[in-house]
Amino acid sequence: MKKAVVITGASSGIGAATAIEFGKNGYFTYLMGRNKERLQGVALKCRSGASIMSCDMTDLPALNKRLNEILSTSIHRVEVLVNNAGIFDVHTTETGTDEIWQKEFEVNLMGSVRVARAFFPYFKQHGGGSIVNVSSTLGMKPSANTGAYSAMKAAMINWTQSMALEGGPFNIRVNCVAPGIVDTPIHGFHSLEESKKGEALEKMKDLQPLGRIGTPQEIARSIYFLGDNELSSWTTGAVLAVDGGINLK
Numbered sequence: 001m002k003k004a005v006v007i008t009g010a011s012s013g014i015g016a017a018t019a020i021e022f023g024k025n026g027y028f029t030y031l032m033g034r035n036k037e038r039l040q041g042v043a044l045k046c047r048s049g050a051s052i053m054s055c056d057m058t059d060l061p062a063l064n065k066r067l068n069e070i071l072s073t074s075i076h077r078v079e080v081l082v083n084n085a086g087i088f089d090v091h092t093t094e095t096g097t098d099e100i101w102q103k104e105f106e107v108n109l110m111g112s113v114r115v116a117r118a119f120f121p122y123f124k125q126h127g128g129g130s131i132v133n134v135s136s137t138l139g140m141k142p143s144a145n146t147g148a149y150s151a152m153k154a155a156m157i158n159w160t161q162s163m164a165l166e167g168g169p170f171n172i173r174v175n176c177v178a179p180g181i182v183d184t185p186i187h188g189f190h191s192l193e194e195s196k197k198g199e200a201l202e203k204m205k206d207l208q209p210l211g212r213i214g215t216p217q218e219i220a221r222s223i224y225f226l227g228d229n230e231l232s233s234w235t236t237g238a239v240l241a242v243d244g245g246i247n248l249k
């Protein structure tokens with residue numbers, strides 16, 4: 001059976017780059033996300049084959065249908081799950097409405113919890129597996145006005161380590177990547193015209209000891225390292241900061 005990876009939020013940014021990285025390394029990719037057209041564009045770049053599993057993570061019947069389709073395949077053996085789908089909100093303590101907090105909770109935490117819950121018994125049955133959760137440096141060191149996002153990303157780190165303890169005896173490894181500022185559409189600056197984007201990037205330069213923000217490919221390579229069961233066979237419960245050193249400042 002061909003090895004496969006499931007990636008949530010694969011239609012854009014870090015998830016798209018991760019799908020391409022696993023594809024380069026012989027994995028069939030199951031691409032999850034809402035935007036079918038963008039998922040199709042990513043699928044064309046996945047060298048080892050891809051299947052599009054479009055659904056909204058917060059639509060439970062649709063999510064469960066997609067997960068059942070993947071879990072019942074006899075063509076591929078899913079070895080890796082990458083919980084990457086996410087949204088980013090900026091708000092103050094006063095403007096952080098219930099709606100903002102609940103959406104952050106549903107997409108950035110519960111979406112991943114639900115997918116991992118579906119895969120745990122599958123991995124147990126198949127002798128093991130690997131889960132990579134995409135958190136953030138903000139999950140370790142928050143900034144002002146990101147309360148809901150940072151709290152969900154902190155919860156993701158703690159949850160990763162709890163699952164790593166639980167999964168160890170079943171050869172299920174669970175790790176976390178904590179990216180710093182990466183050039184993806186999750187940020188407003190990504191879609192600015194070139195000169196304005198240049199200005200925004202200039203302002204962010206000094207935040208990182210390495211003097212620049214990251215690319216989706218740089219995060220994808222770390223996700224691939226932690227996901228692949230040969231490359232990181234003795235690593236579980238790890239939180240890998242891939243952030244140009246921003247967490248040191």
Ligand SMILES: NC(=O)c1ccc[n+]([C@@H]2O[C@H](COP(=O)([O-])OP(=O)(O)OC[C@H]3O[C@@H](n4cnc5c(N)ncnc54)[C@H](OP(=O)(O)O)[C@@H]3O)[C@@H](O)[C@H]2O)c1
Nearest residue numbers: 009011012013014033034035057085086136181182184186
């Ligand atoms: N970029 C950064 O600086 C940075 C830093 C730290 C952590 N991260 C984390 O990295 C992950 C990927 O973000 P990105 O930067 O690559 O942003 P992005 O380009 O905006 O990608 C976000 C992905 O999440 C999916 N998504 C969002 N809401 C969804 C929903 N309700 N149902 C299903 N899929 C949904 C989007 O797919 P559709 O639009 O097709 O639904 C998209 O594929 C996120 O967890 C983010 O928090 C990013």
